[in-house]
Amino acid sequence: MTWLMPDFPPIGIPVHGQPTDGMADQLVKYIVARWPEASHRFLYANPNRVWSMLASGEQACFTGALRTPERERFAYFRNTYLLPPPQLIIRPEVLAAIPLNAKDEAEPGPLMNNPALHGVVIEKRAYGHAVDALLAQPAASPNIKRLAASNYGKTIFTMMTMDRGDYTIDYDFVLAYAASTDAQLARLKAIPLAGADALIVGGIACPRTAWGRSAIQKIDALLASREGSSVLLQAQARWISKESALRYNEAMKEFFRRLETPQKYEHP
Structure with a gap:
């Protein structure tokens, strides 16, 4: 087997x-x-x-x-x-630019369509139906880099601390684990995504x-x-x-x- x-x-x-x-x-x-x-x-x-x-x-x-x-x-x-729904993981420097609703949830459509914000995700990885549907839209493609990574994205957090990406999408417990092994990752923040709460x-x-x-x-x-x-x-x-x-x-x-x-x- x-x-x-x-x-x-x-x-x-x-x-x-x-x-x-x-x-x-x-x-x-x-x-x-x-x-x-x-x-x-x-x-x-x-x-x-x-x-x-x-x-x-x-x-x-x-x-x-x-x-x-x-x-x-x-x-x-x-x-x-x-599993709990994945969340938006951001560099704190871009927090003011993140479109939030009245519940302080990030609005994924305006976020992904904003050319001033650069996302990073893993090719072929699933993020849940709502997020996957948005990632499949052509309008989001120019602003999101898709990595054919050798892992499931554990290097993306480090990339973000080096200003090589403004946000990614992942589970809060994955970020917490990563931050427990690398203190510099504790700077990154997790924000709920509107419409992606399943x-x-x-x-x-x-x-x-x-x-x-x-x-x-x-x-x-x-x-x-x-x-x-x-x-x-x-x-x-x-x-x-x-x-x-x-x-x-x-x-x-x-x-x-x-x-x-x-x-x-x-x-x-």
């Missing part, structure tokens, strides 16, 4: 090519411990490589997948995460093939229990902010309760 892993702390925190205690790491280690008959290997890959492999039907499964309608056309998904569903993705269906059913069988659901919840709760945990507590409890029941997967 080949596990495609994200090098994206604190979701994936590889050490010498092995999973440690990130969200996806804890998840895959739980599965591997209960699947001894398979031989397991871990391949840390960037978004371009991951989704190209799955779209071509390669026999591998990705542990840090955000679920989108486009991806569901060529991949099976087993839900494992319910929780993000993520999980494991396998190719939409006969092999992928068999693999995702096995994974689902190993996770579909009260113990499995509890492991998923704790893997996530360890890293998200206390504010997010309190704000979305009921939704998250219901989400993980539903994961105790096996899911159904249609034929490819």
Whole structure:
């Protein structure tokens, strides 16, 4: 079994090519411990490589997948995460130029269409339906640089402190983790995005093939229990902010309760 892993702390925190205690790491280690008959290997890959492999039907499964309608056309998904919505991460020097509404939320349309502000995002990475739709609009393209990065964007924060970008979009807990390892990143600020307040569903993705269906059913069988659901919840709760945990507590409890029941997967 080949596990495609994200090098994206604190979701994936590889050490010498092995999973440690990130969200996806804890998840895959739980599965591997209960699947001894398979031989397991871990391949840390960037978004371009991951989704190209799955779209071509390669026999591998990705542990840090955000679920989108486009991806569901060529991949099976087993839900494992319910994440708070990503936020706008900015350099403090541009705060006065950020278009805010009455709730102090950044208005993403005017923001992305402003040629005086330069954004940086990762190519092939999903940011949630509302943000992805805006990024797909031609008007935003001249003002946003898309990086085909070797990781999921963990170098973007450093780029911003060097004035090589005014803003990016990411999770507040990802920024908090990065700032805990590099004090200069604590200068960056997170602002909620208007219209992008939906929780993000993520999980494991396998190719939409006969092999992928068999693999995702096995994974689902190993996770579909009260113990499995509890492991998923704790893997996530360890890293998200206390504010997010309190704000979305009921939704998250219901989400993980539903994961105790096996899911159904249609034929490819």
